[in-house]
Amino acid sequence: MEPHVLRSMRTSGWIEIVCGSMFSGKTEELIRRLKRAKIARQSVEIFKPGVDTRFSDDEVVSHDANVIQSTSVSSASQIILLASNADVVGIDEGQFFDNDLVDVCRELATLGKRVIVAGLDQDYLGRPFEPIPQLMAVAEFVTKLHAICMVCGAPANHSQRLTAGDQRVILGATETYEPRCRDCFDPSDSHDLPKLESDGSTTESINQLIDSK
Numbered sequence: 001m002e003p004h005v006l007r008s009m010r011t012s013g014w015i016e017i018v019c020g021s022m023f024s025g026k027t028e029e030l031i032r033r034l035k036r037a038k039i040a041r042q043s044v045e046i047f048k049p050g051v052d053t054r055f056s057d058d059e060v061v062s063h064d065a066n067v068i069q070s071t072s073v074s075s076a077s078q079i080i081l082l083a084s085n086a087d088v089v090g091i092d093e094g095q096f097f098d099n100d101l102v103d104v105c106r107e108l109a110t111l112g113k114r115v116i117v118a119g120l121d122q123d124y125l126g127r128p129f130e131p132i133p134q135l136m137a138v139a140e141f142v143t144k145l146h147a148i149c150m151v152c153g154a155p156a157n158h159s160q161r162l163t164a165g166d167q168r169v170i171l172g173a174t175e176t177y178e179p180r181c182r183d184c185f186d187p188s189d190s191h192d193l194p195k196l197e198s199d200g201s202t203t204e205s206i207n208q209l210i211d212s213k
């Protein structure tokens with residue numbers, strides 16, 4: 001059920017999580033929900049982490065080029081200040097924020113706002129990708145989307161990395177990952193493949209990753 005149509009919840013805020021693998025349509029689903037809120041003349045603010053520079057600096061862009069204006073922030077705490085007048089707060093690429101995002105979302109919901117976070121729930125090794133699992137625990141509504149396995153066509157829950165490296169995140173989704181089901185997913189594969197040029201360090205720090213590009 002669409003959470004925002006529940007009349008009984010109109011006086012308090014809540015948290016919705018849209019999670020899944022790469023290419024599962026998370027951003028498209030976030031944009032769909034935000035557009036519907038806009039049509040209802042609700043005040044909508046959309047945020048994305050400053051590290052996600054794949055396509056555009058001031059728009060949330062999904063892989064199918066569905067675009068919505070957004071604000072880039074360097075930390076989750078900035079969202080509190082910038083979202084003060086919003087009824088609905090959308091946050092894309094939630095996995096790029098640190099665990100402060102959990103408290104930020106809870107505070108926004110306590111203030112009466114509808115908070116929608118889209119993000120990867122697992123990394124390229126199939127490990128839970130914080131802070132999305134923590135957000136799923138405190139959210140009122142969790143939507144888990146699936147892509148289609150590019151090997152066998154089953155529902156895909158994993159993101160298979162197609163290049164080598166032990167960084168947790170490599171930007172540039174299209175050439176770097178493909179969706180795989182549990183049977184076809186093999187994280188050990190990623191160690192036997194050609195290295196990306198930007199893949200010289202072992203850090204999991206997003207900022208250092210960006211600086212190296």
Ligand SMILES: [Zn+2]
Nearest residue numbers: 149152181184
């Ligand atoms: Zn498969």
